[in-house]
Amino acid sequence: MGMIRIHDLSHRYGRLQVLDALELEIQGGRCTAILGPNGAGKTTLVKCILGLVRPDSGRITIDGERVGDDPEYRRRIGYMPQIARYPENLTAREIIQMIRDLRGNPDDTDESLVHDLRVDGELDKPFRTLSGGNRQKVSAVLAFLFRPGILFLDEPTAGLDPVTSSVLKDRVKQERDAGRTIVLTSHVMSEVEELADSVVYLLDGRIHFEESVAELIGTSGEMNLERAIARRITARVVA
Amino acid sequence: MSRDRPRRARTVAAMIVVGIALLLLALAPRPEGTTIELPGSEATASEAPAAEATASAGAAAATRATTVQDTADPHQAHEGHAPVAPSRPEAFTGTEHIVGPGERHERISDALEVADAGDRIRVRAGHYREGPLTIDRSIELIGEGWPVLDGEGEHSILTVTADHVRIQGFILRDSGFSHIRDHAAITVEESHGCRIEHNRLENNFFGIYLARAHDCLVRHNDIRSSATREATSGNGIHLWDVDRVQVEDNHITGHRDGIYLEFARNAVIRSNRSEANLRYGLHFMFSDESFYVNNVFARNGAGVAVMYSRDVVMSRNQFLDNWGSSAYGLLVKEVQDSLIEGNLFRGNTIAIHSEGSDRLTFRLNRLERNGWAVKILANSQDNYFTANNFIDNTFDVITNSRQNPNTFDANYWSQYRGYDLEGDGTGDLAHRPVRLFSFIVETKPVALILLRSFFVDILEVAERVLPILTPETLTDENPLMTEVPGGEPWA
Amino acid sequence: MNTLKIARYQLRDVMRSRWVLLYGIFFLLMTDALFRFGGSGERVLLSLMNVVLIAIPLVAIVLGTMYLYGSREFTELLLTQPVRRRSLFLGLFTGLALPMSVAFVLGTGLPFWAHGGLAGGTGSSLLLLLGTGVGLTLIFASLAFLIALSTEDRIRGLGISLGVWVFFTVVFNGLVMLAIYMLADYPMEKPVLALSLLNPIDLGRILLLLSFDISALMGFTGAVFRRFFGSGLGQGVAIGAMAAWVVIPFALGLRSFHRKNF
Numbered sequence: 001m002g003m004i005r006i007h008d009l010s011h012r013y014g015r016l017q018v019l020d021a022l023e024l025e026i027q028g029g030r031c032t033a034i035l036g037p038n039g040a041g042k043t044t045l046v047k048c049i050l051g052l053v054r055p056d057s058g059r060i061t062i063d064g065e066r067v068g069d070d071p072e073y074r075r076r077i078g079y080m081p082q083i084a085r086y087p088e089n090l091t092a093r094e095i096i097q098m099i100r101d102l103r104g105n106p107d108d109t110d111e112s113l114v115h116d117l118r119v120d121g122e123l124d125k126p127f128r129t130l131s132g133g134n135r136q137k138v139s140a141v142l143a144f145l146f147r148p149g150i151l152f153l154d155e156p157t158a159g160l161d162p163v164t165s166s167v168l169k170d171r172v173k174q175e176r177d178a179g180r181t182i183v184l185t186s187h188v189m190s191e192v193e194e195l196a197d198s199v200v201y202l203l204d205g206r207i208h209f210e211e212s213v214a215e216l217i218g219t220s221g222e223m224n225l226e227r228a229i230a231r232r233i234t235a236r237v238v239a
Numbered sequence: 240m241s242r243d244r245p246r247r248a249r250t251v252a253a254m255i256v257v258g259i260a261l262l263l264l265a266l267a268p269r270p271e272g273t274t275i276e277l278p279g280s281e282a283t284a285s286e287a288p289a290a291e292a293t294a295s296a297g298a299a300a301a302t303r304a305t306t307v308q309d310t311a312d313p314h315q316a317h318e319g320h321a322p323v324a325p326s327r328p329e330a331f332t333g334t335e336h337i338v339g340p341g342e343r344h345e346r347i348s349d350a351l352e353v354a355d356a357g358d359r360i361r362v363r364a365g366h367y368r369e370g371p372l373t374i375d376r377s378i379e380l381i382g383e384g385w386p387v388l389d390g391e392g393e394h395s396i397l398t399v400t401a402d403h404v405r406i407q408g409f410i411l412r413d414s415g416f417s418h419i420r421d422h423a424a425i426t427v428e429e430s431h432g433c434r435i436e437h438n439r440l441e442n443n444f445f446g447i448y449l450a451r452a453h454d455c456l457v458r459h460n461d462i463r464s465s466a467t468r469e470a471t472s473g474n475g476i477h478l479w480d481v482d483r484v485q486v487e488d489n490h491i492t493g494h495r496d497g498i499y500l501e502f503a504r505n506a507v508i509r510s511n512r513s514e515a516n517l518r519y520g521l522h523f524m525f526s527d528e529s530f531y532v533n534n535v536f537a538r539n540g541a542g543v544a545v546m547y548s549r550d551v552v553m554s555r556n557q558f559l560d561n562w563g564s565s566a567y568g569l570l571v572k573e574v575q576d577s578l579i580e581g582n583l584f585r586g587n588t589i590a591i592h593s594e595g596s597d598r599l600t601f602r603l604n605r606l607e608r609n610g611w612a613v614k615i616l617a618n619s620q621d622n623y624f625t626a627n628n629f630i631d632n633t634f635d636v637i638t639n640s641r642q643n644p645n646t647f648d649a650n651y652w653s654q655y656r657g658y659d660l661e662g663d664g665t666g667d668l669a670h671r672p673v674r675l676f677s678f679i680v681e682t683k684p685v686a687l688i689l690l691r692s693f694f695v696d697i698l699e700v701a702e703r704v705l706p707i708l709t710p711e712t713l714t715d716e717n718p719l720m721t722e723v724p725g726g727e728p729w730a
Numbered sequence: 731m732n733t734l735k736i737a738r739y740q741l742r743d744v745m746r747s748r749w750v751l752l753y754g755i756f757f758l759l760m761t762d763a764l765f766r767f768g769g770s771g772e773r774v775l776l777s778l779m780n781v782v783l784i785a786i787p788l789v790a791i792v793l794g795t796m797y798l799y800g801s802r803e804f805t806e807l808l809l810t811q812p813v814r815r816r817s818l819f820l821g822l823f824t825g826l827a828l829p830m831s832v833a834f835v836l837g838t839g840l841p842f843w844a845h846g847g848l849a850g851g852t853g854s855s856l857l858l859l860l861g862t863g864v865g866l867t868l869i870f871a872s873l874a875f876l877i878a879l880s881t882e883d884r885i886r887g888l889g890i891s892l893g894v895w896v897f898f899t900v901v902f903n904g905l906v907m908l909a910i911y912m913l914a915d916y917p918m919e920k921p922v923l924a925l926s927l928l929n930p931i932d933l934g935r936i937l938l939l940l941s942f943d944i945s946a947l948m949g950f951t952g953a954v955f956r957r958f959f960g961s962g963l964g965q966g967v968a969i970g971a972m973a974a975w976v977v978i979p980f981a982l983g984l985r986s987f988h989r990k991n992f
Contacts, residue, residue, distance in 0.1 A: 013991075052809050053991040071812045079810040085803035089746045090739070095807070098739045102732055102811055562944070564953055586944075608772075610943070631773055633943050683910050685918040688926060688955060690939055693784055694903035 001063060002028035002076075002150045002181030004049060009058030010205075011044060018044045019055065020205035028063070031172070031182040033192040033213075035229070036202035042185045043082060045202070046152050049183075050079055062150070075103065078148035082155045082185075084135035088128040092119070092138045095127075096145065103146060113141045116167050132159045140168055150181045157191060169195060189226035193217075201229070208233070331359065333378075339363025339386075347372060347380075347388075354378050356401070362386045362409070373398045374406075382408030382438075388424075390414035390443065395422040399452075403432040414443040416471060423448035423473065427455060435460065445473035446494060451480045458487035465493045469517050474499040478506065486511060496522040497539065500529070509533055519544045520561075531556055542567040542587060551577040560586040568609065571596045578602075584609055590632070593619040602626045603723060611637055611677070620644040626723045629653060629672070633690070636672040636713065637681060643713035647672065651719040659720045670718035673709045675702035732817040733824065736808065740801070740825025750829040753789060757781075757837025762845075771847030772942075775855050778838065779938050782863045783931055787870045788895050790830060794874025795891040797826050799884045806992045819875075819987045823980070827871045831864045838863070855941045862934040865972050869930045870895075872979035879986040902929045919954045927971040937968060 004026040011019040018041045026032050034042045047053040049060055051067060051074065060067040067073060086095055100109065114120055117137040122130055130138070136159050143151060153172065157165040172195050176182055186192050192199065193213060201208040209232060213225060220228040336350040337343055338360060344350040348369050350360045356377040364384030371394045374380065378401075386409060390396045393415040397406060404427075411424035423445035427433045431453040439461045440446045446462040449455055457476060466472030475491035478484055480502040489511045491497040497513030500506060500523035510533045513520035520536030521543045523529070531553040536543050542561035545551060551574065558568030568587035569579070574596040581603045584590035590609040591601070595618045605628045606612040612632040615622065617640035624646065629635045630653045649665065657666035676695050679686045689695050702709060744750050760781060764774040801822055808818050842848055842856055874891055881887045906925055910918055926932040940959050958964040 011991075047992070050810050052806065054989055069814070071814050073812075074810060075812040077810070081806070081810075086807060087739075087743050087801070087804040089743045094739070094742070098735070099807075099811055101735055102808070102813060631776065679907075683914065685910050685922050686907060688922050688932075688936065689903050689907060690943060691779065691783075692903045692932070692935060693780075693899045694907065696780075697900065 001179070003063055004028075004150070004181070004183075005061045005064075006045075006049075007059045007061075009045070009048060009055050009060065011041075011048065011053060011055040011058075017205050019048070019058075022058070022202075022206060024200060024207060024210075026181065026183060026200075027198070028181045029179045030197040031176045031184060031195050032198050032200060033184045033186060033196035034200045034202060035185070035192065036208070040202040041205045042202055043154060046079075046154055046183065046185065050074065050077065050152065075146070076149045077152065078143035078146065078150070079152045080139045080143040080154060080156050082158070084132075084139040086127045086135065086138070089126055091124050091126055092130070092141075093123040095138070096123075096142065099142060099145070106146060108147065109145050110147050111141070111145065113137075113144050113168075113171065116171070117141065117164050133161065133164070136160055137164060140171075144171065144175070148180070151175060151183065153182065153184045153186075155186055156184070157186070157188060189224070189229065193225035199225075199229070201233075333357035333359060336360045337363065340365050351376075351378075371395050371398060373400060374404050375400045377401045377403040379405040380407070380409075381405070382410075385410050385439070387412055390422070390424065392416070395420075395424075395426055396443075397425045399425070399427040399433055400430060402430045404430070405434040405436075407434070407437050410439045410441065411443065412441045414445065416444045421445050421448060421473060421477070423477070426450070427452040431455070440464075440475075443473070445477055446475040446491065448473075448477045449479065449481050449484060452478075452484070453482040455481070455484045456487070457485070458489060460489045462489060462491040463493050466495060466517050469495050472517060474522075475513070475516065478503045481506065485509070492516060496520075497536070499523070500526045502526065504528055506530070507532070511535070512537075514538050516540065521545075523548060527551070530554075535559065536561070536568075538562075539566075541565060542570060544570040544572070545574050545577075546570075546572040547574070549575040549577065552580070553582060554578070554580045555582060557583045557585070558587060558590065559583075562586075562588050564588070567592045570594070571599065574599065579604060583607070584612070589614050591615075593622065595619060597621050599623070600625075604628070606630065606632060606635075608632060610634065613637070615645060616640075617642055617644065622646070623648075625649050626719075627651070628722050630722070634674060634677040634680075637677040638673060638710060638713065639681070641708075641710045643710045645713075647713065647715045649717040649719060650715055651722045652715065655718045655720075657718065664720055665717040666720055669714040669716045671703070671706070671709060671714050673713050675699055675708055678708045732813050733820040736813070736818055736821025737824035737828065740804070740822060741829060743804070744797075744825055744829050749793065750833050753793075753830065754833030754837040756785075757834055758841060761838050761841035765841055765845040765847060771842060771845070771852035772855070774842075774847060775852060775859055776942050778859060779935075779942065782859060782866070783935050783938075784899060786834065786863050786866045787898060787931055790867050790870035791874045791877075791891045791895050792888065793830075794826055794871040795878045795887050796884075798822065798875050798878035799887065801825075802992075809992055815988050816984065819984050823871065823875065827868055830867050830871070834863050834867065835860050855938075858938060858941050862938060865976065866930060866934055869972075869975045869979065872976060872983055875983040876979050876986065879983060879990060898929050898931045902932065906932075923955065923958055927967070930972065930975040933968060933972055933975070 006022055006024040009019050009022040022045070034045065036042055044053055048055045049067065051071065062073055065073060117140060119134060119137045119141065122134045127135065140156065143153065156168060160168065169191065172182060176195065184192065184196060196213050198210070198212040199216060200210045216228045216232065217225060220231045222228040222231055333355070336354055336358060338347050338350045339362065342363060346369055347360070347362060347367055351372065351374065354360055354376060359379040359381060362380065362382050364386050366387045366389060368389045368391055374397065388396050388409050388411045390413045392413045396411050396414050406425060414424045415422045424440045424443040424447065425435055426448045427450070429451045433452060433455040435447055435457045437459045440463065442464050447457055447460065462475045464472065472495040474496040475494040476486055476489065476498045478500045483505045484503065485507045486498060487509045491511065491513045492515050494516050495518050497516040497520045498508060498511065503523065503526040506526060506529040508521065508529070508531045512535045514535070514537040516539045518540050519542065520539035521531065521534065524546045526548050528550045531551070533555050535557045537557070537559040539561055540563065543558060561568055566588045568584040568590040570592045572594045576598045579599060579601045584604060584606045585608055587609045589611045590606045591613045593599070593615045597620045599622045601622065601624045603626050607630040609632045611634045612629050613624070613636045615636065615638050617638055622645040625648050627650045629650060635652060635654060636647070652670050652672060655666055655670045657668040657670065659666055661667055675698055761774060761778060764777050805818065805822070809815070838860060839856070848856065873894060877890050877894065878887050881890065906922065910922065926936055936955065936959060940956060959968055
């Protein structure tokens with residue numbers, strides 16, 4: 001469950017080839033980190049899977065079903081964007097209620113993060129008054145709200161204080177252990193090391209390498225993921 | 240950085256919208272009555288030019304105009320000044336002849352044969368088909384219970400050749416159509432003192448036809464036809480070469496011209512309603528020194544035409560809804576020394592069209608919601624427009640020259656955009672009633688499709704600043720700030 | 731279903747930002763003032779006509795462009811949910827066009843009702859004015875969406891919107907006038923009629939003219955225009971053209987929205 005297959009995916013913004021005939025398989029029930037330098041195509045890839053970006057060519061399937069015009073597959077997806085942008089005049093409660101409404105008011109929602117991330121007090125303030133951190137927390141609440149089978153977390157802890165950050169990470173781990181598919185992008189390698197099962201490294205719209213975290217650290221002989229990856233990249237360049 | 244952009248854009252948008260809104264407010268038609276007015280100020284404004292107006296109009300017209308204007312009862316005005324009044328016998332002394340089914344005379348012609356001058360023929364209800372009847376003696380022919388005289392579509396019905404004949408109470412129907420002869424329901428020839436009243440004329444070629452008849456009274460007749468082509472229809476009331484005829488309280492519809500006068504002198508046309516006739520509601524030529532008062536002319540094919548006449552007074556008439564490419568409320572052509580006063584012109588394509596007419600005074604008229612209120616060609620000279628209300632017309636004044644030989648002074652213009660800081664009731668800036676766009680439409684009629692467009696508004700503003708096409712001298716130096724009061728005299 | 735839900739949330743957002751309220755009050759105050767100073771319902775309608783033909787396209791296109799840029803976050807949020815792009819687009823459009831139309835109709839209609847300006851034949855003229863206003867709202871909101879979707883730069887999008895407005899309010903008629911003078915030797919009635927179908931503001935203006943300036947239009951050339959727009963065919967064509975002006979930019983906008991990358 002929750003296997004995402006990407007075949008020959010290409011997309012360009014103007015002259016910039018963001019994704020270049022990308023082939024990728026994301027295993028279900030694991031946490032996959034998508035890494036790469038700025039502009040490598042991480043966010044575009046995630047947006048393609050979500051349907052926010054219409055790729056120029058290629059095919060994406062989730063559990064064998066092709067991602068197309070029918071938006072129903074998104075019912076299974078939770079998304080926490082990199083920059084949390086919301087209608088400025090609405091409150092978080094209204095947004096939550098609205099999305100709940102759009103999904104047909106399911107009963108078994110999970111609102112525990114509201115309390116765990118301590119955003120109870122912020123729910124009735126218009127978004128324009130919320131700080132970046134609080135927006136981020138609301139994003140997290142929304143991503144987990146409907147107990148999705150697949151979670152996309154785009155830089156989830158950027159801008160969060162250490163306490164909330166670890167609350168969130170615990171939650172991700174919990175979801176991972178519960179067998180959900182998690183796709184993570186992050187610049188914080190310790191976070192990736194802590195959460196991810198495997199790493200996909202993008203460069204210029206292609207996969208530079210793809211390996212499990214354990215393997216990466218093991219074969220490189222480095223003490224942590226960050227150094228392991230650095231070594232791996234330079235090794236390639238040298239070779 | 241990226242957060243700031245929308246905010247900046249929003250500010251720019253707000254500024255633009257506010258700016259344009261202000262511009263709009265400045266351009267939007269300013270409602271009337273927004274200036275301060277002093278009590279009594281408009282009276283001085285309108286009376287002074289009115290006095291001049293009287294002086295400039297023909298003397299005869301002016302004296303009568305004053306009377307018509309001042310007397311409360313229009314009949315007094317008529318008794319005093321229009322020498323008509325056919326003499327009614329003080330007491331009836333003649334013999335009465337009764338006509339009708341089962342009466343002594345079955346046929347009207349039988350009674351006409353035996354009646355002497357001074358007798359009365361009373362016709363009971365019935366349908367009389369007797370061919371053309373001629374009345375050659377001074378008798379009264381009175382219908383009782385609306386007897387029908389039928390022309391059977393063949394011939395004229397009643398012809399009067401004697402003086403002092405009275406015809407009353409008949410339905411006259413279906414006089415014949417002819418290209419050669421003017422068949423009419425009632426023809427009066429070469430006589431005087433006739434009275435034709437309270438008759439109903441239906442579907443006749445001509446209705447009432449007076450030729451060389453003098454001192455006649457035609458009133459309270461209901462004259463209807465359903466003509467569809469000018470060539471095959473005659474006039475409702477046709478007056479030719481008549482003196483001192485009164486036409487009152489008639490209703491005429493569906494004829495070629497409602498009321499037609501040619502070579503009529505001292506005629507009084509009063510309180511008639513002439514509507515939906517094929518050509519003119521009222522049409523007169525070569526008819527000097529006549530009065531037209533309190534009539535209603537509505538929805539006629541071409542409105543009202545006044546031609547080749549002088550010393551005419553038209554007052555308190557209503558010219559309504561005359562629509563068409565050559566329809567006028569009032570067309571004046573080669574008319575001199577006349578007064579057009581206190582009339583209502585509403586909803587006409589062209590309310591007043593003046594061609595080759597001189598020394599006319601237009602005052603106290605209300606020109607409302609016409610296409611063109613006044614179209615005055617430059618061959619019209621020394622005409623004087625004062626104390627008129629120009630209200631919501633598409634175009635107020637149009638002329639065909641940059642010269643202006645006529646005077647507009649102290650009128651009220653709803654399109655006037657000036658102000659009255661002096662507080663004297665007249666605008667401080669002169670008003671130019673001729674719009675650039677009316678000139679454009681005059682030369683390129685298709686341009687009418689741009690009427691009331693923003694583009695044309697901009698052109699108008701430019702022309703106002705720097706007039707290059709509109710006549711510079713055609714201005715109203717004393718535009719009134721409020722409508723000329725005086726109620727609705729035509730009502 | 732989702733369209734309505736989305737529209738409802740957008741409506742709440744729009745109402746809270748208050749500009750739509752100001753927009754309604756603008757019409758309310760203007761109409762009321764015209765009644766207080768001007769008098770008859772007919773005259774008020776005539777004055778309003780100019781405002782409607784200028785202000786509605788301007789506000790609809792400028793605010794519409796701003797609105798869609800401002801709804802970017804909302805759009806992105808909802809596109810991650812099980813929501814069709816078509817529903818979202820319709821919801822966004824409704825969220826703008828509905829409150830604008832309602833504000834205009836109430837702002838203009840209420841004073842008429844309050845001042846008893848519906849007497850006589852003005853009732854149908856008012857309906858025509860309101861209909862034209864709503865039509866122009868839809869048309870220029872669609873154009874605004876199309877513009878906002880085709881350029882990412884907000885300032886530029888706003889500039890294009892204003893340009894489009896200026897074109898339809900002023901430049902277009904200047905070109906018509908030019909054509910009339912340049913081609914004076916040809917019968918221009920029909921070409922000019924055809925041209926007027928290409929400008930929604932002109933279309934609205936002519937429909938209103940036929941209601942207000944009938945006396946003038948009965949003369950000369952006017953009769954040609956009147957005969958055309960007064961006939962069943964002409965009215966069908968006019969309403970069809972107006973509808974096309976709503977549908978075509980809307981459909982293009984929808985297509986562009988469908989293909990857009992967020």
